Amino acid sequence: MTFVDTVACLLCRCLGEIDGVVDFDRLQLQLADDGRVDSVEVCDALCLGDSLVNLARKMGADNGSRILIAGCSALARGDELVDRLAAHGIDPGRVKITDIREGCAWIHADQPKEATAKAADLVHMGIAALRHRQTSPEVEIEIYPRVLVIGSGPAGMAAAVALGSYGVPVAIVESTGKLGGMLNYLSRVAPGDRTTEEIQEPMIEVIRTDPNIQVHLGTRVDKIKGSAGNFEVFLSGKNGETRLETGAIIVATGAKPVLPRGMYRYGELAGVISGIEMEKIFKDSIPAGDTVFIQCVAVRNQARPYCSAVCCPASLKNAIRLKESDNKVDVTILHRDVMSPGRHLEALYRRATAAGVGFIRFDPDDPPRVEGNDKVAGVRVADALSGQERLIEAERVVLATPLEPRENRAIPLSADNHGFYTVQSFLHTVETTVPGLFVCGSARWPVMVDGALTQGRAAAAKALDLVSRPKYRAAGLIGFQGTRFACAQVSQKTCTGCGNCMAACPFDACHLEKTKEGLRAVVNPVRCMGCGSCAAVCPNQSAALPEMASISMARIVENAFAGRPLRCRCADTQGSAANQ
The missing domain is CATH 3.50.50.60 (FAD/NAD(P)-binding domain)
Structure with missing residues (x-):
């Protein structure tokens, strides 16, 4: 277990965004009395000016200490600061970002006393984590250029x-x-x-x-x-x-278009076609005749509860083309609701109404009925807004079906x-x-x-x-955190090959390999995203994240409840949380 005696703390004011709420004077006094802290500095904005360069120069001369930066979150500028320090030769394993801005000063802006207490707890927890932190080995992969x-x-x-x-x-x-x-x-x-x-x-x-x-x-x-x-x-x-x-x-x-087999007399009556079949007709020429479009066919139901999003714009586009080709034809769109989000699609909808395309809303529990013998004669629909039943004569019915994977x-x-x-x-x-x-x-x-x-x-x-x-x-392959938090490791001595980690891993990073002692879990360091699922389901703690080992977690929890009677069984040394 790596153990570091002292930690250097740097408090970032963020140009008043943080110390306008959090009492930095009180926080400095607490840290000055903390035996685990060897120095406390305050800067206006670590991400601006020469503050970061000066910090890198100072800490570069002391390779033994670790650095806790209390300021904005890792998702804001924190990860960027770690990367910039690394560019100046500071090992990222020596640095920890503690969020006292978004998760503290901002959300407790009207509670400065409580925000200060919370900031102190977060900093103390960060110090405990840094002192007991282990570092996952860095893996560098060669890239095939294709x-x-x-x-x-x-x-x-x-x-x-x-x-x-x-x-x-x-x-x-x-x-x-x-x-x-x-x-x-x-x-x-x-x-x-x-x-x-x-x-x-x-x-x-x-x-x-x-x-x-x-x-x-x-x-x-x-x-x-x-x-x-x-x-x-x-x-x-x-x-x-x-x-x-x-x-x-x-x-x-x-994705592929769904064919409306068995719906609205598709395949039974001539003139009942799918949306994609209408698109194929348009490839050759613009068809003549009155047309009815029926939306939400074979979608927004139990089998496909989603909205395909592309069906309404496609029907609007084709309805406009029919009306612009021959303004005398009647074109009607029967819908549950028209999905045309955004400025451009709203303009398309308005263009359709201006062209004379009719819109009738129906209840999905009372869908339209296509009428005719050998070919389409019309569509009977109950208008959900007026409550009246209407018969729309048509030579063609276009069924707007979704895309499926x-x-x-x-x-x-x-x-x-x-x-x-x-x-x-x-x-x-x-x-x-x-x-x-x-x-x-x-x-x-x-x-x-x-x-x-x-x-x-x-x-x-x-x-x-x-x-x-x-x-x-x-470590840089994980996109949604900027850099990977940790890489899981499995003890081959204690692993029993139960396969829990393989079943739980959402990134397919764990697999079982045959060894002389039997099946053993192995972690692919390229695929591991450090989520900790394997460690959570391992029955004998063979899988673990070095950055969040049991002792480190115990010290973090102890510091979160400093001042309250709490002892952790896995503590390896005696003493109060304040000095761990």
Whole structure:
């Protein structure tokens, strides 16, 4: 167990954001009387001016002490400060960030006395953690300079083109024989009313001529092995089986439209078609005749409780095209509610109403009924707003169905309850639980073409950050915290191979290996994100996080309740919490 006698404390005023609430004079006096603290300094803003450089110079001369910085949170500027200190030669393992701004001064702005007491507790807990902290060994991985893009729809092509422009080798794997994905079935896209040729032809030309981009058509992914920086991907297709090495993978497999089989007399009456079939008709010409669109078909129900988000804009776009082609035709949209969020889609909705498209809301418990014998004659619907039943004559009924996920078991990503690939929360919308593996487009959730293009470029930026350097710190692979908190370790002497850690790990970082003594758990340091799930379920404490070992946690808890009678069984020395 590493044990450090004293800690240097630095209190950051944050230009008055903190000491306007927290009493720094009182806090300094408490720390000055603390035998574990060898120095206390106060600065106006550690992130500005020469404060950080001066701290690095001072602490660089004393390699034995550790540094506690009490100021903003790690998610604000804390992690940035640690990285900047590291650039000046200060080992990140010597530094701890304690949040007394967002989690203290800001939320207790009207309680300065209580905020000061809480700040003191947080600082004392941080000191205890630093003195007993162990450090996970740093792992540096060599990066294979290539990115694999799975899928060539708008998101996949946008990612490949963006990466190719930076000189990054890219391999595109497309299961069909043609680039473009869903764009091949559309004539125009909403809300900009652009043709699909305007969107995809420039990208296809770049992909065709860029020497950095290789395309594998009619090829599927059979298996993915390895970790960030060094993935092994096994492909099969018309050219046989292929093994591909890559540093990062972008999943842009898209989604597929649902066919409304058994609904609204689809397949029974001529003229009842799905939304994607209407798109195919528009590829050739604009059809004539009165048309009724029925929204939310085969979605927002028990089987698919989600809103697909793209169905309403698609129907609005096509309804406008019908009216602008022939203003005499009647076009009606039957809906539960029209989903057109944002300025551009709201403008599309208003454009549809101005063009003369009719809108009737129906109750999902009383859905419309399509009438006719061999072909469509009309649709009978109960208007949910007026309470009247109406018969709308029509020659065509278009059923707006959702997009649903494409299943590919070879891709080692977790999925949500609806089957779409999950991503990290907190603004990291293309990063997954597997470092080095990114997802974009409708593979992560149904999205409009413009959104898919943006997400593809975002995924390319994340992949570029990984593969643009020959080596990468494994601790930097976790995106939603900036740097990894810790890396789990398993004692091979006490591990019984029960497999609890493997079942609990959300990042697929734990696995069992055969040894002479039997099965033993092993942690992949590249995939481990330091969440601590393995340590929580280990029945004999074989799995642990060095940065949060039992003794360190005990001292933190003791300091949180300093002044109250509390003893921890795992304490290795005698004494009160105030000197541990």
